[in-house]
Amino acid sequence: MDGEAFTYAGRSGPWVCTISRTYLDGGVLYAVADIACRGEQRCKIALSLGRTPDPDSIEIVKAKCLEWIEQAEARLDAEEPMTRR
Known part of the structure; x- marks a missing residue:
């Protein structure tokens, strides 16, 4: 098994994959x-990639x-109260 990690600077904080x-x-x-975002796991994605x-x-x-x-950040944006926008 091998792997890799990367970060993404999203609107809701730093994401680590x-x-x-x-x-x-x-x-x-x-x-x-x-x-994960801010140290909390948010999702696990499992993919079968065939012979890629x-x-x-x-x-x-x-x-x-x-x-x-x-998509997660878009959902969070939609949930924000109008007074915070």
Whole structure:
């Protein structure tokens, strides 16, 4: 199993994404990403990436993490009271 981490400076604070990848039987690539903000885990994404080449696999998982973060921040923005905008 190998992995990588990256940070994203979002509107609601710094986000940390930790990605772990492993190959299953038959060479199928499986990845798990943990997404946290301010030290609290917010989401876990699990993806089966088939036989995706290594460099492409990390980029696919990063894109999924950023997509989830942007959706989460949009939900938070929508929940803010009008007086705080």
